[in-house]
Amino acid sequence: MDSHAAVEHGPELLHHFSDAEQQRNAASLGMWLFLVTEIMFFGGMFCAYLVYRYWYFGDFGAASQTLDIRLGAFNTAVLIGSSLTVAMSIWAAQTGRRKVLVGLLLATILLGLVFLGVKAVEYHDKFEHHHVPGASFHFEGEVPGHPGLPVNPYHAQMFFSLYFAMTGLHALHMIIGIGLFSYLTYKAWTGYYTPKYYTPIENAGLYWHFVDIVWIYLFPLLYLIDRHR
Amino acid sequence: MSDTSEHISSPKLYVAIWLLLMVCTALTVGAAFIDLGPLNTIVALGIATLKAVVVVLYFMHVKYTHERMTKAVVVSGFFFLLLLLALSMMDYTTRGLG
């Protein structure tokens, strides 16, 4: 049945592809298309954010300034660091450094966990201050730059609804990513990936970088509204 | 296989890109505390976009890909996102006028 049995290839080549390059190109294109769906998936939330930020800019500013900018910036740095370790792990796979590869993948997981830990601290803080949308939500304050103009608590709640929705969806993606990388680490440790075949690492890496890019936008949009006032 | 194998970026380049991204992060935090008027948002999003482009080009290897398709996919993804945002905002920004 397999007419190309004579062609030399690894066990990872599936029957319906004619060669490893075709399989790799298919996997890569598939991953990129999946990331496009992810862009649009987050896009719906970005659209909601944009609309309400346009309507309630002052209230959004006041709510945004209750977020801890140091933790936000720290987490940004952590994620960028993890993107570096992911990029380096591709290099390690391409050059066949198995131990380095495992180490870099572990470092990625570790940085991902640090990010989630900091996020948990921030969520806990919001919970303490009754900034979690719902029945016990409470927000008082003035619109930045407009002394005496009180913040509409509904509009502040809208900010926090979007904050939790967007960062929550992002965190969910991080958790999935950490799961993926745990599996990759195990496979890499067994020596499954070679300089000829490392497509899963490449594709998981694309996913991780995408999640990083989402955060690159979330950070200024959520933490940096009207900070100068 | 050698003719079809992917471009291998050096770790030095990756570290340089990482440094650039960290500098951009510092810049964006700093810029947020300076009153630039309406430019604040634009600067923040501009830097974010710069960072995103750098990640896409260097970390995600789009700069080195032979596949025009990959580039087309990335561009169309952002294009349709912008379409969603722009056409929705077309409604919201003009509601008070009519």
Add this chain to the structure above:
Amino acid sequence: MATAVVTAERENYLNKEYGVRSWLLTVDHKRIALLYLVSVTFFFLIGGLFALLIRLELLTPAGDLVQADTYNKLFTMHGMVMVFFFLIPVVPAVLGNFLVPLMIGAKDLAFPRINLLSWYLYIIAGVLMLHCMLTGGVDTGWTFYTPFSTAFSNTKVVEAGIAVFINGFSSIFTGLNFIVTIHRMRAPGMTWSRLPLFIWAQYATSVIMILGTPVVAVTIVLVAVERLFHLGIFDPKLGGDPLLFQHLFWFYSHPAVYIMILPSMGVISELITCFSRKRIFGYSFVALSSIGIAVLGFLVWAHHMFVAGISLYAALIFSALSYLVGVPSAIKVFNWTATLYRGSITYSTPMLYAFGFLGLFTIGGLTGLFLACLGVDVHVTDTYFVVAHFHYVMVGGVLMGYLGGIHFWWPKITGRMYPEFWGRLSALIVFVGFNLTFFPQFILGYLGMPRRYYQYVPEYQVLNVLSTAGATVLGVGYLMPMVYLLWSMRYGKPASDNPWNAAGLEWMTSSPPPTFNFDETPVVDFEAYDYEHIPEKHEEEVAVG
């Protein structure tokens, strides 16, 4: 090339393995297509049952058959089942799954296991939807409009939402699979300008699936979150904007109409060329108009919201953009018509369905232009005019294409011919029944009968009785193929490899095809629809009708 009789014992994808397990765990795109065929037909029957009850209720002006609440649930579930579980998957998941690899000369889709996953997601979503319907149902309309769906409806909105969400991922994975397959798996020589137009249509559809579906998925998530926690995202009392929901919803759900109609248009291109034995007129225009419809389809969504309170300026622009979609659609219709011109036309069943498509789609499309016009739309919004319009496109168009395609490729799928007489009869009955059902609704709408009410003033009764009578005829027309196609699987005349003498790679392998489609990967050295170079058939083979 094809000898007339196929030996029955040749190994193919149907007789290679037997047993439930070999079907439920299959990764063969052809078997998955058949799994879809069975499951979408099941949901079509469910949706059809709801339609029947709706038409029965509307037979008389009084609300006498069901309660108002029940009626709301009936049209909601009719819409949800038909849109999400029938019309969106029907042509891509059944015909597309079966044909995309065959037409481009590939052994399978690029990701066979993800293809199976798509089907399972569809089934999980479908079971959830059934459970939701059996335990109370939903009454929001298939559109889930807020704030009714988030704050007021006391039906199972969240459960239906989850079903639609999961089903969305089935659709996304199908689209992703098709795009990668079409890009990466084409046989040597199968260039883009040689691709069958069905493939172009599937490609355009897949683009919409990938770009649009995630937006509706996240919107449904927001509705569920809003309903459970009352955050105010769509609630005007809490500062939210219900129209934001409509924007996000229609960003997907308007292009979703093109997810339904584009694949059928692809089928029509195949049918018209084959049965007029001519190369398609203006191949590249027809091909690119599919992409044009896919892209333009994303620019027009707010024409569903003209009277909902969007800004006048936005409404004007969306109105103008909506007209633009008419251009690529018209290009297709004109090119099909030009293909027919001086062709040697055979009136076989698939061709009759194709003619039906041309008629119904043209009516549906032209009335779409009425609705794109801001001034007219204000008059007919939420009337039966709209109902008639979208049924002409989504049911008239899509189902004509689908049924035409099913008949056309039935010999390839099953290795058996369907009975030609009954086929032609069903095509005729469907066409007559459809027009009788939905044309009166244009008039009703124009006279002002609003949609989604279970009662109406007596003046509207005559037209409503006509419509209900038509629906009965239409129902018979739809049931007939189910009966005789099932019959033909056992008793039909064995089909040759290429009973229509048609062009295209799928006709160059045996009927039914072997598991990996081709014994040897084909090399394509001919243009698409090269009917000038395909000899006419022998008389005895044409004699099927």
